[in-house]
Amino acid sequence: MAETPRGGTGQIQPGQPNQPGQPSHRREPGKQNQRGKRRPQGKDNPQGKDNPQGKRNPQGGRQRQPRDPARQVALDVLLAVADRDAYANLLLPQLLAQRQLSGRDAALATELTYGALRGRGTYDAVLDICCDRDLDSLDPVVREVLRLGTHQLLATRIQPHAAVATSVNLVKDAAGQRPAGFVNAVLRRVATRDLADWLSLAAPARDADSVGYLAVRYSYPRWIVEAFAAALGEAPGADMSQTEAALAAGSERPAVHLCVVPGLADQQELVAAGCTAARWSPFGAYLTDGDPAAIAAVAEGRAGVQDEASQLAAAALSRVGLDGADARWLDMCAGPGGKARLLAGLASQAGGAGARLVAAELREHRARLVQSAVTQVGSAGVIVADGTVPAWREAAFDRVIADVPCSGLGALRRRPEARWRRTPADVQSLGGLQRALLAAALDAVRPGGVVAYVTCSPHLAETQDVVADVLAAQPGVEVLDAPAALPEVPGIRAGPGGRYAQFWPHLHGTDAIFIALLRQPGPTTP
Numbered sequence: 001m002a003e004t005p006r007g008g009t010g011q012i013q014p015g016q017p018n019q020p021g022q023p024s025h026r027r028e029p030g031k032q033n034q035r036g037k038r039r040p041q042g043k044d045n046p047q048g049k050d051n052p053q054g055k056r057n058p059q060g061g062r063q064r065q066p067r068d069p070a071r072q073v074a075l076d077v078l079l080a081v082a083d084r085d086a087y088a089n090l091l092l093p094q095l096l097a098q099r100q101l102s103g104r105d106a107a108l109a110t111e112l113t114y115g116a117l118r119g120r121g122t123y124d125a126v127l128d129i130c131c132d133r134d135l136d137s138l139d140p141v142v143r144e145v146l147r148l149g150t151h152q153l154l155a156t157r158i159q160p161h162a163a164v165a166t167s168v169n170l171v172k173d174a175a176g177q178r179p180a181g182f183v184n185a186v187l188r189r190v191a192t193r194d195l196a197d198w199l200s201l202a203a204p205a206r207d208a209d210s211v212g213y214l215a216v217r218y219s220y221p222r223w224i225v226e227a228f229a230a231a232l233g234e235a236p237g238a239d240m241s242q243t244e245a246a247l248a249a250g251s252e253r254p255a256v257h258l259c260v261v262p263g264l265a266d267q268q269e270l271v272a273a274g275c276t277a278a279r280w281s282p283f284g285a286y287l288t289d290g291d292p293a294a295i296a297a298v299a300e301g302r303a304g305v306q307d308e309a310s311q312l313a314a315a316a317l318s319r320v321g322l323d324g325a326d327a328r329w330l331d332m333c334a335g336p337g338g339k340a341r342l343l344a345g346l347a348s349q350a351g352g353a354g355a356r357l358v359a360a361e362l363r364e365h366r367a368r369l370v371q372s373a374v375t376q377v378g379s380a381g382v383i384v385a386d387g388t389v390p391a392w393r394e395a396a397f398d399r400v401i402a403d404v405p406c407s408g409l410g411a412l413r414r415r416p417e418a419r420w421r422r423t424p425a426d427v428q429s430l431g432g433l434q435r436a437l438l439a440a441a442l443d444a445v446r447p448g449g450v451v452a453y454v455t456c457s458p459h460l461a462e463t464q465d466v467v468a469d470v471l472a473a474q475p476g477v478e479v480l481d482a483p484a485a486l487p488e489v490p491g492i493r494a495g496p497g498g499r500y501a502q503f504w505p506h507l508h509g510t511d512a513i514f515i516a517l518l519r520q521p522g523p524t525t526p
């Protein structure tokens with residue numbers, strides 16, 4: 001079948017947190033769905049009683065080969081994401097391998113899965129017009145097939161008749177004959193217009209409701225549009241061009257960034273292996289094509305996959321001038337170990353004798369990932385510890401990084417479902433831990449020492465608000481000029497006096513990472 005997806009395929013990053021889910025058509029009664037409503041127990045048959053392709057096995061894989069294996073994989077991932085909180089970037093590669101899909105089939109499955117997940121907000125707005133039933137009242141199989149079909153119709157080069165026919169077959173195979181006519185009718189309605197036409201009907205007028213317009217146009221919940229606008233200093237109703245660019249970039253396929261361990265490899269080695277030197281990080285390179293594990297330095301643990309802004313956060317901490325000792329560094333929230341790997345390399349080269357990095361991580365299984373990340377570097381020790389209940393004495397360290405747990409709104413490119421899964425309540429509930437970890441980091445650093453507070457979220461409640469609240473209780477702490485530690489990177493100034501660094505995908509091609517550099521007052525402060 002000559003099908004050419006228009007959108008890019010999603011990028012799969014190794015070492016992502018969280019557990020893979022398994023696909024399932026089983027619904028938990030009354031389970032809260034991703035549209036935030038209680039899902040009624042549908043009358044339809046999610047187990048596919050009259051499923052002509054055979055029953056599902058316990059892993060959700062088919063016992064007989066489905067007639068459309070690529071779309072079946074996409075559907076199974078969407079159902080697992082919706083019903084079991086699975087992570088697409090973990091489950092998809094598992095299913096592709098399990099069902100032995102490669103080449104064009106794998107590319108199609110990837111494009112459809114990531115496209116339907118990212119575009120859900122837009123597609124649901126269109127489907128709300130085309131369906132005479134509330135989307136939330138539909139059987140999950142029917143709803144996900146409609147989203148997949150709508151993505152194919154509005155955002156790929158797949159012929160409309162093929163998009164509709166394959167969707168009808170998919171729903172027949174998964175849920176029986178009964179919903180096939182409904183899916184056929186709805187998708188035929190979707191096929192009557194292109195995306196631009198649908199947006200003019202489905203999205204609010206930009207002048208009347210700029211946030212609502214951007215939410216539907218770029219497929220985000222309203223609260224994320226508002227959060228990005230606030231972080232970019234743009235007001236709803238005024239010029240929101242930066243917000244719009246940030247939203248658009250959040251749905252793009254991220255390049256794979258690699259980072260060497262200083263002392264064990266250098267940027268030149270990655271370039272010689274076919275990568276492009278990173279724009280700013282002296283340790284980084286971009287891999288445009290292929291498997292990172294095929295690069296010798298990565299396979300041997302002398303380099304790893306790490307976003308360039310994440311590299312620069314670690315570099316910024318290491319660049320701040322210190323008076324006095326510079327021998328003990330702490331990574332307080334180290335798992336899975338990207339920054340710890342780079343910091344361990346940098347520590348080994350610090351000063352004359354080098355420094356030693358302690359990498360602490362709350363969760364044992366993530367501490368094991370840190371251990372394997374730093375295993376090639378001699379200068380690091382990994383401990384399982386709660387940063388808020390320190391396993392170290394006060395003022396024990398010269399440099400501390402608190403790369404705190406956060407909403408991850410800065411890495412939406414890598415996690416296509418995250419924008420629908422995260423809620424404002426998550427951001428609120430993380431605030432206490434973020435404040436406690438930053439306060440503990442300031443306690444852990446000696447007078448004159450430096451703390452880097454880092455998040456992979458641009459949300460002000462996780463960035464500037466946290467720093468402001470903690471510093472209000474510790475008025476002597478100095479806010480250092482973080483962008484000055486990264487003079488090579490343009491356009492990162494943020495916050496009062498522009499002293500914080502805020503990266504953005506649309507400006508820097510990186511995750512939206514926030515960095516504050518803070519110095520404990522002391523006699524040795526220069």
Ligand SMILES: C[S@@+](CC[C@H](N)C(=O)[O-])C[C@H]1O[C@@H](n2cnc3c(N)ncnc32)[C@H](O)[C@@H]1O
Pocket residue numbers: 310332333334335336337338339340360361362363366385386387388403404405406456
């Ligand atoms: C944003 S991630 C850190 C990413 C890491 N620095 C890297 O570059 O790979 C936050 C980590 O903090 C850990 N964590 C959560 N609460 C913690 C606590 N109280 N003490 C220490 N680590 C904690 C989480 O398990 C998670 O691995």
